[in-house]
Amino acid sequence: MTELSQVPVTALKGVGEAMAEKLAKVGLENLQDVLFHLPLRYQDRTRVVPIGHLRPGQDAVVEGTVSGADVVMGKRRSLVVRLQDGTGGLSLRFYHFSNAQKEGLKRGTRVRCYGEARPGASGLEIYHPEYRAITGDEPPPVDTTLTPIYPLTEGLTQQRLRQLCMQTLTMLGPSSLPDWLPQELARDYQLAPLADAIRYLHHPPADADVDELALGHHWAQHRLAFEELLTHQLSQQRLRESMRSLRAPAMPKATRLPAQYLANLGFAPTGAQQRVGNEIAYDLSQKEPMLRLIQGDVGAGKTVVAALAALQALEAGY
Template identity: 40%
Template sequence: MTDPVQITMAADEIIASPAIKAKLRKLGLIRRDDLILHLPARYEDETVITQIAAASNGMTVQVEAIVLDVSVQFRPRRQLVARVADASGELYIRFLNFYGNQVKQLEKARDEKAPLRLFGEIRLGFFGAEMVHPRYRLASQTVLPDALTPVYPTTAGLSQAILRKQILSALKSADLSELIDPTWRDAHDFPAFDQAVHFLHQPPPETEPSALQRHTHPAWRRIKFDELLAQQISLRRAYRARRSTGAPALVSPGHLADRLLAALPFALTRAQKRVMAEISHDLAQTHPMQRLLQGDVGSGKTILAALAACQAIEAGYQAAFMAPTEILAEQHYLKLNEWLTPLGIQVVWLSGRLKKSVKQARQAQAAGASHLLVGTHALIQEGVDFARLGLAIVDEQHRFGVAQRLELRKKGANPHQLMMSATPIPRTLAMSYYADLDVSVLDEMPPGRRLVTTKLVSDARRDEVIERVRTVIDAGRQVYWVCPLIEESEKIDLQAALDTYMTLTQALPECRVGLVHGRLKGDEKAAMMAAFVARDIDILVATTVIEVGVDVPNASLMVIEHAERFGLSQLHQLRGRVGRGAHDSVCVLLYQKPLSPTARERLKVIYENNDGFEIARQDLRLRGPGEFVGSRQSGLPLLRYADLEADIDLIEMARTVAEQLLNEAPARAQRHLQRWLGGREEMLKV
């Protein structure tokens, strides 16, 4: 039977020449629905004529004037200049790039005294008021519009006129039917969908411009709600689809977990116990768990991953633990090996840097008797096959693309998935982009975890910082010194890790200084990190390869070079490398003047806050959602119109209505999804 969605999509195809279709496709405009939802970035008012004398500097206006004289001038560069006038005054128009026929047009208008209608910004030039590159047409051939003129996002070779023509055509022929309950819509003061899109494409001149520009007009709120609704429907469908598929029920008596807990030198916090109960319950179900475990740096996520692995292994299945970098993966391997090997659990390390023969042997273990395989993306490479994969654990999940997480899932028959993140996700972002996941939050830090004191220090006081390093090392502690680059860049004047290493070696000859960066071979990195852990190195100069996972309790000072160049989440992650032992710890943020307003704001946030969730909220405010999830990471299109901070009420409403539509009117839910995503939902979160 023919798919009705495909029929609708074919009927919805844009009617245009192949060349125009190709340009539209660059903007993602393939169907008439796409054109309808391609909304103006701003508006211009061509509904009124302004007297030249009333147009002040900086105003964008439309005037009607006759051409007094025209000339091509060559100083300071070749340009077309014309003097025009109306009854109130004169102004000049200039074209820095022009064609010969433009000269003829203006000369003809001068000779025939034919009034021109000109639209542009008034500037004060050398000869007085002027417009540079105004739009102009013969007034006799132009009717004043009765709506504001939309200005759309476009691409090279696609003029506003062509885009407007295509959108107006789509408005006349596309399906603009209402898909939400009119009673509910009216109760929430939303206009009908067709009214909203017509209004935004052709707003009447009396419309309050600020409400349009700030996207607070009721028509804009309706569009933003519909966009969020499509996102929520898509996510809820993915959630339901996952729960309808089969997965191994990982039911175990819990003996391994009990033995592990009994051997630990610490007790679980209340938050850890609560989250472990959520994970354990999910693992025992016959549909695959897809749970995001988020917790601040040092909140104790790794032990929960180990306990989840114990449940899977005791139930007769294997577990895989994937981390984004070799340093982080190896840190996890060492910790998990220490905890689990005494329980009789075989923990296998798999890395891309292993020799071929060793790698093949480890791959054979994955296919055979191994219980837990720990590694980087090497886990998802061809040749790694699991005998009975029941649980896939992904650390720092946002660093992996959708396809990579999907490959890990394919290694088993719908294994349960536990995704962990030390970058807390703001509530609005979780509601909007992670609605297809079950989310657990570790909102309590283990006892004894010390707050790190943060200090902002100008680069001019570097010598004082080096003396502080000497004092810390004399007290028997260790120091991280983090740099953003490995070698000098001519484009960006940053202190390189190599230079810092040399400077510290010369300034502190009695101290043992190590260097680790992304260009070292894997075994060289591992050896340097092992030496730091073993206290054979006093100062570790490093790039951000030590951002997550490194656990050295004796390190009590971190210096971050050019802190103004780092993002908030990076600064918070790096700061979390200290304060892991019994000693008071300090993080020094070395910055270079002058600071940009954004850099100043970031440093202020990190200085004033230790709470990762508050830092994440501020980060979202400063950067927007794209930096947090990225379309490749989330598998979902980023929001074009809705604002996660400003529109939280719309997110809440969209969640409720999405559930209602899926339950009570699935056909309308499907049409809404088709309108916004065109059946191209892409890969959803996996």
């Protein structure tokens, strides 16, 4: 099977040139990019909450029968739909609506919707909910996984991106997304296979720990974070190894100029300054390039250490 990094997004059903340009704006050019375009957060649409149990600020799926719908003329013209389910009632408020939308929400229509319940003038309200009319005797099944919320760009909707991610996940196999971690390393650190972590993060089960996911503490997130950190460290190691193959002028440890500088400094260097200064002096005396970062608080004396290094170069004739 071809690696997903080699398959362009145009291989997905419904992705033409225009959609590919929109996807490119969020960095999605191939199917591997789509897999690693992870959700920012999740919504729980796995159960229907009785209206009477809703709390202000709660995001929930509710289901009920329309008891009335009116166009209210206030500061902003809005369509207010009143919904009842036997345990209580709430209002659905739409500031942007069409006549067809109004006709589809007539009295007696059964509706399932999702949104945030907010306090209103006459009870709880949901502004611009996602909704669908229920036809037939059997209500549609609820979602079996948490609903992912992805980073978007103009012209790209959550529903469209979810569909594309679902298509891509069906192509995910052992050879389509290589897992470079050695098995013994994954076993020692109790890390799941990469494909399992990716699948989980796009579609967590209904009983997933939402708090852990929100904090980035979930095992699936740890799996990806471990690989990212390991890759970064390996790239740094390769950089250091490549630098060791380069040559640099060896500068003998200086004595005359540093002694004059310290005599006029007005204070004695701290133990930490002396230690770091000696380490840098040793590095400068070698035939390989030095790769160092001096780190310290403001006023810790980093400039003194840098000056000693400069004097070593000066005394060596540079």
